[in-house]
Amino acid sequence: MDATVALAGNPNSGKTTLFNALTGARQHVGNYPGVTVEKKVGTYRLNGYRLSIVDLPGTYSLTAFSLEEVVARDFLAGEKPEVVINILDASNLERNLYLTLQFMEMGLPVCIALNMMDVAGNRGIEIDVDALSSALNVPIVPIIARSGKGVPELMQAAGRLAESQNKPISMVISYGDDIDGALMEMEEQITQRNFLTDCYQPRWVALKYLEKDEQVLKQGRCCDPELAERLTRKAGQIGDHLQKTLNTYPEAMVADQRYGYIKSILRQGIIRFKTDQQRLFISDKIDRIVVNRFFGPLIMLAVLLGLYHFTFTYSEVPVGWLGSFFGWLGGLVETHMQDGLLKSLVVSGIIDGVGGVLGFVPLIMFMFFGIAILEDSGYLARVAFMLDRVFRVFGLHGSSVMAYIVSGGIAGGCAVPGVMATRTLKSRRERLATLLTVPFMNCGAKLPVFALLVAAFFHRRQAAMMFGITLAAWAGALLIAKLLRVTVIKGPATPFVMELPPYRLPTFKGLAIHTWERTWQYARKAGTVILGVSILLWAMMTFPGLPDAVRQDFDAQRQAIRAAAPDAVLNRIDAPAAGEALPAPAEAIRAELLAVDGRQAEAALRHSVAGRLGTALESVSLWAGFDWRTNIALIGGFAAKEVIVSTLGTAYSLGEVSAEESLPLSQALARSPVWSPLAAVSAILFIMFYAPCFVSVICITREAGHWKWGLFSIAFNTLLASALATAVFQLGRLLGF
Ligand code: GDP
Ligand code: MG
Secondary structure: OOEEEEEEEOOOOOHHHHHHHHHOOOEEEEEOOOOOOEEEEEEEEEOOEEEEEEEOOOOOOOOOOOHHHHHHHHHHHHHOOOEEEEEEEHHHHHHHHHHHHHHHHOOOOEEEEEEOHHHHHHOOEEEOHHHHHHHHOOOEEEOEOOOOEOHHHHHHHHHHHHHOOOOOOOOOOOOOHHHHHHHHHHHHHHHHOOOOOOOOOHHHHHHHHHOOOHHHHHHHHHHOHHHHHHHHHHHHHHHHHHHHHHOOOHHHHHHHHHHHHHHHHHOOOOEEEOOOHHHHHHHHHHHHHHOOOOHHHHHHHHHHHHHHHHHHHHHHHHHHHHHHHHHHHHHHHHHHOOOOHHHHHHHHHHHHHHHHHHOOHHHHHHHHHHHHHHHHHOHHHHHHHHHHHHHHHOOOOOOHHHHHHHHHHOOOEOHHHHHHHHHHOOOHHHHHHHHHHHHHOOEOOHHHHHHHHHHHHOHHHHHHHHHHHHHHHHHHHHHHHHHHHHOOOOOOOOOOOOOOOOOOOOOHHHHHHHHHHHHHHHHHHHHOHHHHHHHHHHHHHHOOOOOHHHHHHHHHHHHHHHHHOOHHHHHHHHOOOOOOOOOHHHHHHHHHHHHHHHHHHHHHHHHOHHHHHHHHHHHHHHHHOOOHHHHHHHHHHHHOOHHHHHHHHHHHHHOOOOOOOOOOHHHHHHHOOOOOHHHHHHHHHHHHHOOOOHHHHHHHHHHHOOHHHHHHHHHHHHHHHHHHHHHHHHHHHHOOO
């Protein structure tokens, strides 16, 4: 038995590849009769038979819109090949099956070659071949045409189909009541008159009349003009009816129903996506709102504000616990250690310094937890996507966003990885502008300082203030970037490409790991760098001690007070009975003594290295509202921003006398006469914009490729911050704050 086998399928489905694999050198190329479409024919030997293989032109459909479609259709209808091998691209199944359906409606003996199984596999597409085969009621063989895998099996299946005596049954797809009714009526008339039936199935002819197929209409007019006229009228009626009732037309209806049919088949678990297409689809839907021009920014603001509320509301309690713990620890050392340098080192240098930073661990942890949710869910990438539009305006790039965010754009990052993150930027200018401005973000080290000042002076509006601080950092960074891009680093912008990952539900494990990593980083920094810097600063604040003459003077003052007091009172002051309040006169004398101690401590601090530096700067810094204590802290902040809190803690605890009476730092600041809400705002702005910490400067130098950029960021940022803080403080005073 010799047979003809047609290879048919969409363009690029692999027809030619399969054809070559089957026929090798046994092929010849000609043209289809009367047209310039190439016709390739070859032979394949199967079980002693000669199969003649014809490579049909690739088409997506079998309407009569293109020459290729007409040629393919004419061949299939006219030559009636024993087998039609319909080759499908398995990675694009849904679209490819559209043509398959039309073959089956024509009642052709179809055998499906499911090609590109390797591509489908790589894309994570799994196809249940047996289920698809029984759903469509045709043989299906998976193949990889390029390697020849599965091709012999395919030909065996084709051979069985060619030998089989059963005539294929044409597939009947429902096109809705209106069309189905008309099709049935027309089919009957077509069958009665044998209208075009030597080539086509009756139902198929009727369908072509509904689709107004030029070629079939022409053939019909030649064959039986009277019936052709009737069929055309009937089709016209249906068209009008559909237009009126459903506002559609038969061709569209037919295409819709075919795709619907394919979907309904594939949805029965025949096709599975390992890389979850469904999730991609849902992501697209979510994104329609989340990155919407109007709702997107609103949602983003709401999310950020929500994050702050979450962080500050829920972390308050554990922050309090840690504060009490370090207070208790300080008290313990205070009562059990000998007075002297070592005790001063442990209490003021170590416990107050490191404790001040570790006290914020719960807050940092809550913040990082919130950020981890945004990051793991895929929302953070959306933020970057949306902010790209904004970044462009300021001479930056969409990829700058990530660097900003990592640096603390959503407060709590670190400029060091932020500076590293600019490596993804291709343009050198945009990269420089980004890495010079990322240190303005509110990194995890600045956060405790801001939190401290906000708690001290804006207790009622903590979340709103912190939110404002974030906005200020962004606005400042972007404006400065713009300034840099039109002055020091001029140049054109580069285009933005960024992929949005699908949304995922974060896992608790993932969140826990992310939160822990970052919190641990922060805590470790507190334990090492900050401990070192804290001790160094303690030394700077302790040495050189007061000259003997001055100390003797303070001793004399104390002596004078004690001499004037009765012995009984002095005894009670020196050895206070637990839980018993001192009588009023004794309390007054004790207060006098404490005041002397305080004045001595203050004099000692002023006399120290740090004190001298801070005092020398006071003449300038007072314009911005900073006294010498604040100056000491800000100098320390260059080493690491965390040190600002610990130094303030040390400076203020040195000025006090006993640990039991020491107030939390924020209360001490609130009571201090040099501090005020205005001074706090000025300090916040200064800390936000002044020189990046020592480690960041090193990174900037390395990433920018020249030490001059490191120096630039120290000098430029500090000058800018001073100008800003001074302007705000002076203006605020003028306005009466
Ligand atoms: P036609 O337009 O249907 O004739 O398709 P071709 O035979 O020209 O194939 C289109 C492209 O798909 C070519 O680059 C082939 O190498 C490639 N191709 C064909 N079959 C396979 C296959 O099974 N796996 C892979 N990975 N590529 C294939
Ligand atoms: Mg080809």
